[in-house]
Amino acid sequence: MVKVKALVFIGLLLGLIASAIAVIYFKYNARLMFIEIQKQEAALDQYEVEWGQLQLELTTLTEENQLEQVARDKLKLIVPQRDKIIYIKP
Numbered sequence: 001m002v003k004v005k006a007l008v009f010i011g012l013l014l015g016l017i018a019s020a021i022a023v024i025y026f027k028y029n030a031r032l033m034f035i036e037i038q039k040q041e042a043a044l045d046q047y048e049v050e051w052g053q054l055q056l057e058l059t060t061l062t063e064e065n066q067l068e069q070v071a072r073d074k075l076k077l078i079v080p081q082r083d084k085i086i087y088i089k090p
Contacts, residue, residue, distance in 0.1 A: 060066055071077040 061070070
């Protein structure tokens with residue numbers, strides 16, 4: 001009878017220890033996943049800021065004056081004279 005109680009006690013004690021270790025393990029994994037989520041959210045925020053900057057730059061560059069200025073300064077392009085333009089009909 002004493003042996004049975006001792007075995008039950010040891011079994012319950014081992015179950016308690018295993019349960020405690022499982023709780024620690026899963027809590028640790030949850031924290032690692034939370035840290036990863038925080039990193040990904042920070043990266044997403046950075047991408048959103050970059051996207052906004054690119055949208056602003058696109059808006060600025062698509063303005064006709066700015067586009068013409070870039071074509072003249074950086075690409076050294078000029079508007080051809082009217083008599084030099086050749087129209088091709090399809």
